[in-house]
Amino acid sequence: MTDYTSSNWHELDADNSGVSPNGIQGGHAPSTLAPTIRAIMGAAKRNYVRTNPFYTTTGAGNAFILTYEGAPEGYVEGERYTFFADRANTGAATLNINSLGAKAVIMPDDSALTASQIKANRVIEVVYDNGSFVLLGFIDQDVKLNGTTSANTLTLTTALAITSGGTGANTVAGARTALGLATVANTASASDLSTGTLADARLPTSMAGKTFTSGVTIGDGDLTDGEILLTLATDRAWTIRQRGDAASATLSFENTTAKSIGLSNDATYTAPNIVLTPSSVGASITVNGSTVWHAGNDGASSGLSADDVDGYHATDLYRDNAAFTSTGDLTISNGSPYVRLQDTTASAYDARVRLDANNLYFDGSSDGTNYAEVVRFELDTKASYFPSALHITTTSEALRLIGSTSTTDPYISFYQSTTRKAYIQYLDGTGNNNGLRLLNDVATGGDTALTLKNDGGTQGLEYQVNGTEYTVLHSGNIDTYDLAKYYTGSSATETVLPLGHIVMAHDGSLNVARNASHAIRIWSGDNNRYVASGSGTGASLSGTWRARGSNAEFDLVIFQRTA
Structure with a gap:
């Protein structure tokens, strides 16, 4: 099947001279006209239904599927498709035509679609470009403007409400009125305000970071730059109160020789709780009649015991500039308490001990901010965790596993994530599997294990596969088994050769049958040959x-010792 986009269809008439139906050649037979005409009609129809909205998409979500009766042979750069959308998109979308592969549908600026840029039951037109489908003619979709957009005149037939970001009017004067700026001149400058009063609602509730370069008056009085003057009438106090309540605190000034300032926690200013007296009369601070000591009034005759705090001497209290030893207990209580240890040596790591959700952590940090777990003790399960290597340096016993009772046998396990792979365990007893065991939990065909048995001896090494025990052979026990071996000596006159050893002997005329037994001798005439019995005197x-077989002449036979 051929299409307008096929490479065997050409723009120039003269180039369409291929064999029917891919062209028309001169002197063609009448029988070739029908395929050519059908190909032209099919290509024209397929092009028509692809570039006009005849088909409707299927699929689900943002994955749109378009299935033509005449499927395209592949995606072709620049080919357009027009169709009806069966639903709106909710985000980035794809289009898959006749299972040729899902391709992204994008905007002309290569950005992904946003919600409802494809609307249900609307005509959608796309063009295939560089591996994606570009959405064209999105008249009924949301408009997206990029770059600078300008117009000589923009007229709103309906005023845009203030709540929607507009001015609520179609004229400048109407906008000023709607925005509460009717008293501002056409320049819209606040400095043009010359009459009128700003309502309280137009004033800010707070003014952060403001600087007053001249005096601010609360009440009345004469000021100098930068001062705030609180003016007293007959009272000697300013009241600080919560709105709607009676006075809750009082700031007072004693206009006598002392000229002190007092602060009371009620409306009574005649007996303030805190009194500040100026330096001209002693510069004292009292709280409810008691003197407050500071660096200017302590020392001899001050009445302050500077060495004791609550009856304890300074050496009994923790200080950050001296070593401290305590015979009591120290408790730190909060959500996730920790103690930080900081080494002031350059490039040294910090450490901290942390308690969190039944886990006791020892953490380390190279920068004093970001900590990583070094050791963790799980307090409820009594388990310990080392996220990296554990190094033990000693010249004696380094690690001891002790069973909780005389009948328990502790072991060391090897895990990958939460799956045990192997373990090492010592089991009491003298039977099979009793001793020091190394077991592989995940061996193919069943668990495998090696056991150094408690009964010892040359049979003390045992191999087990899926519950079946096997003895491991070695140089200490191999001779107790009927196994094939070979001679390792160098004597030419050796007559006691091991089971399984093979020799080649001259047969003469005996013609020994395969696997038949026969006596073998050493040939006495040299150090090279063996002979079958009956020949030679060795x-x-x-x-x-x-x-085990002979040569074609039957004069050389291979023999093997079997018993």
Whole structure:
């Protein structure tokens, strides 16, 4: 099937000379006209239904599917598709035509679609470009303006409400009125206010960071720059109160020789709780009649015991500039308490001990801010965790596992995440599996284990597969088993060779059958040959020897000791 976008269709008429139906050649047979005409009609129809809204999408969510009766052979750069959308998009969307692959639908500026830029039952037109479908002619979609947009005249037929970001009017004068700026001149400058009064609602409730370069008067009186003058009439106090309540505090000035300032926690200013007396009369501070000591009035004859605090001497109290030893208990109580240890040495790590959700942590930090776990003790399960390597340096016993009772056997486990993979354990007893065991939990075909058995001896090493025990052979026990071996010596006259050893012997005319037994001798004439019994006068080899085959002349036979 061919389409307008196929490479075998050409723009120039003369180039369409391929074999029918991909072209029309001169001198063609009448039978070739029908396929060519059908191809032209099919291509024209397919192009028509793809560029006009005949089909409606399917799919779900933001994944749109378009299925044509005549499927495109592939996505072609610049090809357009027009269709009806069966639903609105809710975000970035894709389009998949006849299972050719889902491609992103994007705006002309390459940005992803936002919600409702594809609307249900509306005509959608896209063009395939550089691996994506670009949305075209989105007249019925939300308008997106990029860059600078300008107009000589913009007229709103309906005023935009103030609550929607507008002025609530179509004229400048109407906007000033709606915004409460009717008294401001056309320049819209607050400095043009010359008459009228600002209502309380137009004043800010607070003015942060303001500087007054001249006096501010509360009450009446003469000022100098930068002062705030609180003017007294017959009273000697300013009342500080909560709105709607009776006076709750009083700031008073005693206009006598002392000229002191007092602060009372009620409306009575004649007996203030805190009194500040100026330096001309002693510069004292009293609280409810008691003297407040400070750096200017302590020392001899002051009445202050500077060495004791609540009956304790300074050496009994914790100080940050001296070593401190306490025989009592120290309790730190809060949500996640910790103690930080800081080394002032350059590039040294800080440490902290932290309690959090039944876990006791020892953390380390290279910058004093970001801490990482070094050791964790799980207090409720009595488990310990080391997120990195544990190094133990000693010349004696480094690690001891002790069972809680005489019948318990502790072990060391190896885990990946939460899955145990292997463990090492010592088991009491003298039977199979009793001793020091190394077990692999995840071996193919069942668990495997090695056991150094408690009964010891040359049979003390045991191998187990899925519950079945096997003895491990080694140089100490291999001779107790009927196994094939080979001679490792160098004597040319050795007659006691191990089971399984193989020799080649001259047969002569005996013609020994395969696997038949026969006596073998050493050939006395040299150090090279073995011969079958009946030939030569050398010593016989010990054991039973069976033939394993001969050469074509039957004069050389391979023998193996089997018993």
